[in-house]
Amino acid sequence: xxxxxxxxxxxxxxxxxxxxxxxxxxxxxxxxxxxxxxxxxxxxxxxxxxxxxxxxxxxxxxxxxxxxxxxxxxxxxxxxxxxxxxxxxxxxxxxxxxxxxxxxxxxxxxxxxxxxxxxxxxxxxxxxxxxxxxxxxxxxxxxxxxxxxxxxxxxxxxxxxxxxxxxxxxxxxxxxxxxxxxxxxxxxxxxxxxxxxxxxxxxxxxxxxxxxxxxxxxxxxxxxxxxxxxxxxxxxxxxxxxxxxxxxxxxxx
Amino acid sequence: xxxxxxxxxxxxxxxxxxxxxxxxxxxxxxxxxxxxxxxxxxxxxxxxxxxxx
Amino acid sequence: xxxxxxxxxxxxxxxxxxxxxxxxxxxxxxxxxxxxxxxxxxxxxxxxxxxxxxxxxxxxxxxxxxxxxxxxxxxxxxxxxxxxxxxxxxxxxxxxxxxxxxxxxxxxxxxxxxxxxxxxxxxxxxxxxxxxxxxxxxxxxxxxxxxxxxxxxxxxxxxxxxxxxxxxxxxxxxx
Numbered sequence: 322x323x324x325x326x327x328x329x330x331x332x333x334x335x336x337x338x339x340x341x342x343x344x345x346x347x348x349x350x351x352x353x354x355x356x357x358x359x360x361x362x363x364x365x366x367x368x369x370x371x372x373x374x375x376x377x378x379x380x381x382x383x384x385x386x387x388x389x390x391x392x393x394x395x396x397x398x399x400x401x402x403x404x405x406x407x408x409x410x411x412x413x414x415x416x417x418x419x420x421x422x423x424x425x426x427x428x429x430x431x432x433x434x435x436x437x438x439x440x441x442x443x444x445x446x447x448x449x450x451x452x453x454x455x456x457x458x459x460x461x462x463x464x465x466x467x468x469x470x471x472x473x474x475x476x477x478x479x480x481x482x483x484x485x486x487x488x489x490x491x492x493x494x495x496x497x498x499x500x501x502x503x504x505x506x507x508x509x510x511x512x513x514x515x516x517x518x519x520x521x522x523x524x525x526x527x528x529x530x531x532x533x534x535x536x537x538x539x540x541x542x543x544x545x546x547x548x549x550x551x552x553x554x555x556x557x558x559x560x561x562x563x564x565x566x567x568x569x570x571x572x573x574x
Numbered sequence: 575x576x577x578x579x580x581x582x583x584x585x586x587x588x589x590x591x592x593x594x595x596x597x598x599x600x601x602x603x604x605x606x607x608x609x610x611x612x613x614x615x616x617x618x619x620x621x622x623x624x625x626x627x
Numbered sequence: 628x629x630x631x632x633x634x635x636x637x638x639x640x641x642x643x644x645x646x647x648x649x650x651x652x653x654x655x656x657x658x659x660x661x662x663x664x665x666x667x668x669x670x671x672x673x674x675x676x677x678x679x680x681x682x683x684x685x686x687x688x689x690x691x692x693x694x695x696x697x698x699x700x701x702x703x704x705x706x707x708x709x710x711x712x713x714x715x716x717x718x719x720x721x722x723x724x725x726x727x728x729x730x731x732x733x734x735x736x737x738x739x740x741x742x743x744x745x746x747x748x749x750x751x752x753x754x755x756x757x758x759x760x761x762x763x764x765x766x767x768x769x770x771x772x773x774x775x776x777x778x779x780x781x782x783x784x785x786x787x788x789x790x791x792x793x794x795x796x797x798x799x800x801x802x
Contacts, residue, residue, distance in 0.1 A: 340612030342626040356598070364594065368778040372742060376586040377776055379593040386597060425604055433593040440586040442769045443740030449683045456672050464665045470658030504683045504705075506750055508774040518775040537601055544608045547626060551615035554623050 340547035348540050355533035359526075367526040379437040381526050384511075385534035386429040387455075391497070392538065393423025394458070394489040397465070401486030404479060410553065413479045416486050417469060418545035422538060423489075424462040431459060442506060450499040451507035458492045461485065475553070684750055687726035691761050699754045704763055705771065706731065710745040724749060735765040742770040 341349075363381035370377035400416025403409055434452070435445040446452060465485045469478055500509045511518045512527075519527065616624055684703035685693065706724030713722040719736040720743075733751060743749065753765035 337624060337626060338613065338616050339609060340616070340626070341609070344626075360594075364590070371777040371779045372772060373776075374586050374779070375590055378590045380776075382594055382597045422604075425600065429597050429600060432596045436589045436593040436596070440589045441740075441742055441772050443742070444767075444769050447683075447769065453672060457669065460665050460669045460672065463661065464669070467658050467662040467665060470655070471662070472655035472658075506683070506769060506771055508772060511774040511776065518773075521778060523776055523778065541601075541605065541608065544605070544612060547624075548608055548612045548615060551612065551619050551624060554619045555615060558619070 340544045340551070345540060345543055348536065348543075352533070352536040352540050355529070355536050359529045359533040362522065362526040362529050367522045370523070373441050376437060376440040377523065378526075379433055380511075381530040382534070383430060383433040383437055384527060385530040386426045386433060388531065389534050389538040390423045390426035390430055390458075391493045393419045393426060393542070394462070394493045396542070397423060397486045398490045401483035404483045405487075408476070410475075410479075413483065414546055414549045414553070415542075416483065417549050418542050420462055420465045420482075420486065420489075421545055422541045424459070424466060425541075426534075426538070427455070427459045427462055431455060447506050449505040449507060450503035451496065451505045454492065454496045454499050458489070458496055461489060461492055465489070475556070687724055687731045688729035689726075690755075690763075691729050691731065694755060694761065697755060699757050701752070701754050704731065704733075704751045704753070704765070705748065707748050708743070708745050713745060724751075730761075732760075732762045733765050734762065735768055737766060737768070739768050740770045742772065743768065747771075748773070 359381065363378055367378065367381075369375050396419035397416045400412045400414075400419060403412035404416060434455075438447075439445050465482055468481045468485055471478065471481070473481070499505060500507055517524055684705040687704065687706035690697065690702070690704050704724070706726040709723040709725050709730060713720060715721075716734070719734070720739050721732070721734050723730045723732050725731070734756070735751065735753075748771040750769040750771050751763065751765035752767035752769075753763055756762040756764055
């Protein structure tokens with residue numbers, strides 16, 4: 322019975338009692354170190370900007386947050402596509418975990434963007450194409466998470482969510498291209514294939530931002546995936562313990 | 575030191591501090607919530623289903 | 628059927644019918660409310676986007692060319708602050724902006740943003756003056772900064788600080 326096998330968790334061979342593992346522990350330590358380096362370079366060692374002064378330091382968290390939110394959206398779309406194709410729960414949960422983390426980073430992008438806009442542009446918000454499309458992305462991600470929360474069988478929820486998840490890619494593309502396609506208050510990308518409009522310690526600080534925030538993103542998606550996985554196990558357990566037992570033998574790895 | 579504190583409280587620094595606080599605070603809270611959820615759920619799931627590789 | 632990953636939809640088809648414990652765990656009302664809110668706000672944002680995002684602003688030369696059709700209608704204007712034209716007034720600031728060599732005189736009411744300075748691209752909200760000249764009355768000024776970043780030079784730090792915080796020092800006292 323489940324109660325027996327799940328029994329005391331203290332024993333070392335009873336599996337981890339959390340979503341942590343050796344890999345995520347090491348990843349977590351490296352992530353914390355990277356965040357320390359980001360603080361050191363982003364807030365202390367890097368110089369102020371000629372025009373913007375210290376407000377430029379917001380870029381070191383704003384731009385990586387935005388980039389990783391796009392990555393999360395792409396992962397959600399890929400997970401959604403594979404789910405629709407193969408009905409693989411693993412990929413569905415990858416999509417779910419990525420979407421939630423992407424929503425978090427999109428929120429960071431919006432908030433840091435507003436806090437950057439006020440001292441530089443003079444306003445927190447304008448409805449230009451970049452800011453408007455970014456707001457739409459946030460709403461689409463919230464919509465995705467809301468669809469997942471609606472009462473329905475797992476497969477129905479997963480399928481609905483996957484369809485919303487696929488819409489994230491065109492939305493990200495619009496956000497990305499908005500500053501090229503339309504007239505916007507938001508500036509065009511500083512880093513592009515044509516080169517970087519930023520040098521020295523400022524460029525390095527932005528680089529440390531990308532590294533640190535990427536590590537945070539990976540750590541978060543892994544843990545969030547495991548939480549989602551455990552949730553499904555708890556659900557499945559209540560459904561039919563006998564079936565759960567039988568299946569577990571075939572799946573445990 | 576005093577000069578630094580005064581300088582930090584004026585101009586654009588409050589915005590910089592707020593932006594970084596939102597990101598670092600948000601990441602910390604989300605990480606904490608996720609870990610706590612994982613620990614709670616782990617107690618309800620048989621160990622053979624939560625061996626992370 | 629949803630017990631484990633990597634299994635197809637073929638197995639245990641009857642298990643997910645009514646009475647599944649999943650239904651109890653999912654809180655459908657808050658999710659439904661969130662969904663409704665998202666759709667409503669999404670609609671609002673779409674309308675906003677279609678209305679203003681695509682022609683977000685007119686450059687100074689376009690605004691002058693379209694002066695007759697624009698009349699005193701409100702629109703956003705973009706241009707670069709012409710050096711030596713900035714004059715502080717009682718309730719704001721007067722200056723010229725130009726784009727493609729076409730200048731417009733701007734009467735702005737209110738404090739300009741901190742980054743406002745000569746040769747800076749600015750975005751203004753307002754309308755052409757009713758007297759028919761190419762004069763623009765603005766009540767909202769936004770600094771349009773570029774994607775280029777450059778280290779503030781240490782030796783010029785003090786001077787830059789003064790200029791940055793007090794754009795007035797570079798203004799002429801009269802015109």
